[in-house]
Amino acid sequence: GDSVTQMEGPVTLSEEAFLTINCTYTATGYPSLFWYVQYPGEGLQLLLKATKADDKGSNKGFEATYRKETTSFHLEKGSVQVSDSAVYFCALRFSGNTPLVFGKGTRLSVIA
Amino acid sequence: EAGVTQSPTHLIKTRGQQATLRCSPISGHTSVYWYQQALGLGLQFLLWYDEGEERNRGNFPPRFSGRQFPNYSSELNVNALELEDSALYLCASSGRQGAHEQYFGPGTRLTVT
Numbered sequence: 001g002d003s004v005t006q007m008e009g010p011v012t013l014s015e016e017a018f019l020t021i022n023c024t025y026t027a028t029g030y031p032s033l034f035w036y037v038q039y040p041g042e043g044l045q046l047l048l049k050a051t052k053a054d055d056k057g058s059n060k061g062f063e064a065t066y067r068k069e070t071t072s073f074h075l076e077k078g079s080v081q082v083s084d085s086a087v088y089f090c091a092l093r094f095s096g097n098t099p100l101v102f103g104k105g106t107r108l109s110v111i112a
Numbered sequence: 113e114a115g116v117t118q119s120p121t122h123l124i125k126t127r128g129q130q131a132t133l134r135c136s137p138i139s140g141h142t143s144v145y146w147y148q149q150a151l152g153l154g155l156q157f158l159l160w161y162d163e164g165e166e167r168n169r170g171n172f173p174p175r176f177s178g179r180q181f182p183n184y185s186s187e188l189n190v191n192a193l194e195l196e197d198s199a200l201y202l203c204a205s206s207g208r209q210g211a212h213e214q215y216f217g218p219g220t221r222l223t224v225t
Contacts, residue, residue: 036216043116043202043218043219044155044202044204044216045216089154098160099170100147100155100214101157102147103154104153
């Protein structure tokens with residue numbers, strides 16, 4: 001079945017460090033890909049998305065590129081802040097309003 | 113525009129009881145999804161409702177059920193509660209066919225003692 005694999009956390013970085021969270025997927029066909037973020041005590045917020053190969057999603061300094069050849073959608077940010085501390089979820093979804101398939105999440109802690 | 117709302121915020125039940133969780137989607141959205149976020153297990157898809165009908169369900173026993181009302185709000189019912197049902201239950205909504213984004217509510221924290 002369809003699945004998403006994320007790098008194991010937790011990830012601890014100093015402020016202004018470079019962030020990469022790896023995400024790969026297994027799917028039949030070409031899904032849309034998403035990154036969601038969950039801040040402490042809150043629900044999920046859509047961070048960015050890409051709907052086809054080579055699309056780059058970006059938001060709040062975060063970026064991810066849909067790589068069909070490597071079935072990957074790695075999340076990057078050039079300079080993290082303490083306020084970026086959260087759990088990040090990679091997810092895929094096919095068209096037709098089907099449910100999201102999530103990775104297990106990666107907890108990021110940024111220290112000043 | 114109001115986002116997805118859920119109630120109650122917290123719910124404490126004892127084993128064997130029933131729990132009812134509620135969700136109101138974003139205005140104009142017709143699809144509602146329920147997910148369970150149990151500690152250490154990530155997010156698991158529970159149920160999907162669209163236009164009042166159950167469209168799909170995840171790998172959960174039948175004691176997890178729900179419905180969608182004519183105004184597109186939804187209710188999740190969990191019968192015969194077990195300790196492992198303790199989790200954060202998240203509701204999401206999306207627009208009509210072809211829309212890709214799901215927008216999540218803040219969740220209901222269910223604790224079973």
